[in-house]
């Protein structure tokens with residue numbers, strides 16, 4: 001008995017020491033940006049602590065560094081009342097308004113002396129509040145409507161730069177109960193990474209780092225939040241006693257307490273110094289690793305702040321200066337139409353070139369006719385365009401106040417702009433489609449696709465040449481390419497004998513492309529590179545594929561009813577049959593040997609990636625899921641370890657899941673896994 005107690009006392013001491021050490025290293029790494037030990041050394045400390053806590057679970061405390069990711073998914077967030085309401089700031093956009101703000105402050109303080117201002121970066125993220133009691137983080141919440149917010153404690157605890165315990169011993173004891181406020185954000189680099197991963201998984205992209213942050217904090221499962229690279233800057237401190245006299249000193253104090261405080265803070269005497277500072281940051285902002293949308297200007301003295309007080313919504317002692325946005329206005333010169341491979345007609349805005357976040361924009365997407373109508377966009381309009389994150393610029397809205405009456409309304413044509421064929425809007429589709437299968441624009445796109453790298457890989461067949469061939473009526477479908485003769489090519493504009501010969505030998509070479517490339521090249525709707533490979537592996541010949549029933553097609557991994565229908569339709573069309581016959585006569589690879597299929601696995605989308613499954617999957621059996629991974633070149637791992645690339649988690653996952661979380665492995669929920677596979681199979 002006493003031996004056990006002794007054991008436990010020793011363990012407690014070790015646990016305390018380890019926690020302190022880990023806290024220190026968390027601070028070095030996540031707050032100060034100056035790690036003192038290697039990742040492996042850090043992992044070892046964490047492992048030791050985990051092992052001790054496993055042996056003595058009664059010694060686990062909520063603020064232990066092992067408990068950052070804890071708890072089960074919530075069904076919703078409880079509401080919390082803010083003891084001191086979380087006000088927002090009035091915005092200013094010009095020096096003029098800043099001067100007016102300064103005058104109001106002077107009047108309010110009844111002085112003509114220069115005011116001392118604390119100027120801080122206005123980080124573009126999500127405002128949160130953190131409450132500490134006796135030095136421990138007890139609650140974290142969102143701003144909500146300023147009076148009530150959501151309790152997102154579990155989510156905020158996953159942010160490593162947020163101390164779970166205030167560790168500095170030089171802090172007055174009363175300060176151990178306090179509320180701090182700040183902005184959760186994502187760096188540009190992490191934002192790009194998150195979006196890349198989402199793109200790979202076929203998930204919708206976040207428009208900007210702020211949306212990514214807000215979306216992450218709203219997740220109900222803290223384990224998922226833990227995987228989002230969030231960070232925080234604190235900018236306010238609320239305490240009953242022992243606060244210093246100014247905002248700038250309060251921030252220094254927070255910093256000493258181990259908090260990550262907004263960097264580049266400055267104290268400016270008088271409004272002119274503030275304006276200079278704003279001007280300076282307008283140029284420097286792009287060099288920051290995170291996005292700011294302006295600066296916050298605060299009267300530095302807390303006494304003066306109290307004297308000035310607040311209105312219902314905003315403090316009178318602070319204001320934000322917002323940079324001119326990532327929007328620009330320009331003139332919409334024209335709306336052009338782009339005809340896609342399947343005849344879809346997409347309107348594109350042609351703009352008077354305008355500079356926007358470092359590039360010159362002259363085109364923007366208009367999506368479809370509904371969008372144009374909804375926003376009432378007319379040719380000749382002055383429009384506001386916006387570039388969000390990595391998305392193509394879009395027209396946000398029209399500045400209707402400067403309309404002259406000369407603007408022209410746009411109408412989707414009833415005839416195709418390229419061929420004059422009928423344009424029809426299919427039921428329940430936003431897209432208008434040119435119905436003419438001989439449409440030159442469509443043919444160009446079809447040939448471009450046929451020649452593209454993953455298809456027949458005919459580099460010599462560029463867009464300009466394709467246009468000439470199609471315009472001259474010489475090429476109406478892919479089979480026509482293989483009838484081209486040297487003489488007629490030579491006769492084309494800008495075509496030397498040498499390049500004509502190169503093209504012919506490239507065409508000759510393309511005949512030996514594998515079956516899967518040919519299937520992809522046909523441009524069957526919904527059939528992507530990976531689906532084409534699966535189909536080639538399953539059917540081994542184009543004839544077998546063409547003769548397959550929908551049921552048979554759906555047996556192929558990754559082929560669903562939509563794709564099956566589209567494949568069936570393609571092979572049923574008389575036109576396509578003729579083209580296929582001619583392609584066969586031209587001598588294209590029509591069948592393939594088993595070993596080529598095997599070999600191709602090496603190039604599958606998941607080549608060499610290790611997967612492990614835990615829990616029950618809803619939409620397929622474990623065996624089916626494993627088969628899908630293998631068919632894409634992936635490997636099924638046997639145990640959770642660092643070599644595993646993805647852990648697929650179903651319902652009621654086992655211990656593998658916890659272990660995977662501890663190791664920080666990439667976790668995929670069933671939906672995410674399905675999306676990833678479908679994307680690789682080319683279904684989306």
Ligand code: IVH
Pocket residue numbers: 086087088089090120121122123124126127128182183235236262296315318320
């Ligand atoms: S002070 C009562 N300081 O900007 C004053 N806000 O409307 C409270 N923000 O979403 C705000 N950086 O979260 C302050 N250094 C900073 C800030 C900052 C970003 C955000 C804040 C809120 C908005 C102000």
